Amino acid sequence: MVSFIFPPHLQAGLAAGAYEIVKTGAGPLIGVARDKATGRIVGHAIGVTGNQALGQVLGNVAGQMAQTSLLGMNPIAGLTGVISVAQNHHIVQQNKHIIGQLAHVTRSLGVLQTTMGFIGVGTVANVAIGAVSLRQIFKLREDVEKLGIKIEQGFLDLTSLIQDQGQAIQEQLDRVADDIKFEQHRMELVKAYGQFSGAIELIKTGLSCDDESIRNTDLANARSMLGKALSIYRNPNILGDVKAPGHLRRVECAWLIEYEIARSYSLQNQLGSSCQSLRSLAEHIRKDGVEVIDRCETEADLDFVGPELLHIYDNDLAFLDVELNQLDWVRSLPPEDKKQLQSLKISDPPASDRELSGEELSQLPAIAQYEDFKQKSHPLALCDQIRLMMKPQLRVDCIDYICDRAQQEGHRTLIPQYLNEASEFALANLFHYFQPRDDFPEEETEEIPSQPVARS
Structure with missing residues (x-):
C-alpha cells in the first residue's frame, strides 16, 4: 500500500480537513494536495512509502522514498520533472532536486552491478549470496553515500565494504576475480556503465542550459546513450547462463536504466512517451521476475531472490503505478490548472544523518513476509x-x-x-x-x- 509524505504545513492541513489529496478520475491518490474549499492546488508530496509497515520501521529516515524502492524509483521525481521544465523560476532549486535524484540512481546502479560481480556466473554458496542480499543492498548503498566511496568503471571495491564476513566471503571474491568467463563479460558491463554515467552527466548539463533547444538536444542524446547501455544489459549473449541470483541483479540494472529513459521524456514534457516507457518497464519487471523464479534451482536461490521480488512487487511496481497516475492526471488537466501546477515550489525531503540499524534492515517487511510464507x-x-x-x-x-x-x-x-x-x-x-x-x-x-x- 502506497502512502504519501507531505511537508509539515500540508500534513497539518490534511489532518485538519482543510486540504485533501487529489485523486484521478479512476480513484487512485496521486500525491498532490488541494484546498477543499477553493479546489486550488497547494503543494505536492515530498516522499512515498510503498508499505506502511516499512514506514513504521524506518520512521523519518532521510531519503525514505528511496529506502523503500530497491531501484531508486520515485514517483515524485516524474511530477517534479514535469514542473521544472515548464517553469521560469525556482530553476536552481529544481535542478538541484533532480540532480540529487540522478546521483542516487548512479550509486544504485553501481551497487547493483558490483553485487552482480560478486555473485558471478555459477551457483553461489549460501553465505556468499547472503552478503549481498536485500538488506545488504540497502546497507551498501547507504555506505557508498555516507562514506563518499567512488565507483570506478561501475564497480566498487567490495573488500573494503564487506568486512568481518568470514573467510567464505574472501574466497568468493577471489573465485569471481579468477573467473575468465565472467571477466570477459565484466568488460561489457564496464562499457555499459560508461554509457550510463555519460548519459547522466549529459542530463545534468542539459538541465543547466537556458536555451530550450540545446536542453532538448542534450536530453535526446543522453537518452540515446542510455539506450546503448540498456542494449548491453539486455544482450542475451552476456551472462546468458547465469543463475537466478545473478540474473536478478542483471535485470535490476536494466530496469533502473529503463526508468531513467522514461524520466528523460518527462524532463522534456513529453508525458505520453514517458507514460508509455513506464508501462513497458512495468511489463518487463513482471516478465523478468517470472524468469528469475524459473531459474531457481535450489532453496538457497529462492531464499535470495524471493524477498527481493516481494519487495519489488510491493514497492517499485506500486511506485510505477503512482507515477503513471500522476502523469496521466497532469496530461488531463486544462491549461489553467497546468499553469497553476507549474507555479508550485518543489520541496526537498527533510534531511537526516541517521543510518539504518541492523535491526531495522532485518525487519524489512519483504523479509518478514517471505519468512512467514516459508514457514507455511x-x-x-x-x-x-x-x-x-x-x-x-x-x-x-x-x-x-x-x-x-x-x-x-x-x-x-x-x-x-x-x-x-x-x-x-x-x-x-x-x-x-x-x-x-x-x-x-x-x-x-x-x-x-x-x-x-x-x-x-
Whole structure:
C-alpha cells in the first residue's frame, strides 16, 4: 500500500480537513494536495512509502522514498520533472532536486552491478549470496553515500565494504576475480556503465542550459546513450547462463536504466512517451521476475531472490503505478490548472544523518513476509506464489484447476466466486494441495524440481 509524505504545513492541513489529496478520475491518490474549499492546488508530496509497515520501521529516515524502492524509483521525481521544465523560476532549486535524484540512481546502479560481480556466473554458496542480499543492498548503498566511496568503471571495491564476513566471503571474491568467463563479460558491463554515467552527466548539463533547444538536444542524446547501455544489459549473449541470483541483479540494472529513459521524456514534457516507457518497464519487471523464479534451482536461490521480488512487487511496481497516475492526471488537466501546477515550489525531503540499524534492515517487511510464507508453505508453492504475483494472468488457469479438483473431491465451497478474491499465497498452496502426491519428493531436499507446476 502506497502512502504519501507531505511537508509539515500540508500534513497539518490534511489532518485538519482543510486540504485533501487529489485523486484521478479512476480513484487512485496521486500525491498532490488541494484546498477543499477553493479546489486550488497547494503543494505536492515530498516522499512515498510503498508499505506502511516499512514506514513504521524506518520512521523519518532521510531519503525514505528511496529506502523503500530497491531501484531508486520515485514517483515524485516524474511530477517534479514535469514542473521544472515548464517553469521560469525556482530553476536552481529544481535542478538541484533532480540532480540529487540522478546521483542516487548512479550509486544504485553501481551497487547493483558490483553485487552482480560478486555473485558471478555459477551457483553461489549460501553465505556468499547472503552478503549481498536485500538488506545488504540497502546497507551498501547507504555506505557508498555516507562514506563518499567512488565507483570506478561501475564497480566498487567490495573488500573494503564487506568486512568481518568470514573467510567464505574472501574466497568468493577471489573465485569471481579468477573467473575468465565472467571477466570477459565484466568488460561489457564496464562499457555499459560508461554509457550510463555519460548519459547522466549529459542530463545534468542539459538541465543547466537556458536555451530550450540545446536542453532538448542534450536530453535526446543522453537518452540515446542510455539506450546503448540498456542494449548491453539486455544482450542475451552476456551472462546468458547465469543463475537466478545473478540474473536478478542483471535485470535490476536494466530496469533502473529503463526508468531513467522514461524520466528523460518527462524532463522534456513529453508525458505520453514517458507514460508509455513506464508501462513497458512495468511489463518487463513482471516478465523478468517470472524468469528469475524459473531459474531457481535450489532453496538457497529462492531464499535470495524471493524477498527481493516481494519487495519489488510491493514497492517499485506500486511506485510505477503512482507515477503513471500522476502523469496521466497532469496530461488531463486544462491549461489553467497546468499553469497553476507549474507555479508550485518543489520541496526537498527533510534531511537526516541517521543510518539504518541492523535491526531495522532485518525487519524489512519483504523479509518478514517471505519468512512467514516459508514457514507455511514449501519451495514449489513459494515459486508459484511469486509467479502469480508477477503474472496475474496465471490466476485464471490456477483457479480453474483448483475448482475442477475441488469438485471431484467434494470441496463444494471452493468456487470461482471465492477463489477470485483469494491471495496468491492461498491459491499457490491450494494448487499444490490438489497436485498428485507423486509430484513431490518424499524426502526434504534443497533442490527445487526443474519443472515447476505453474509454468509461465
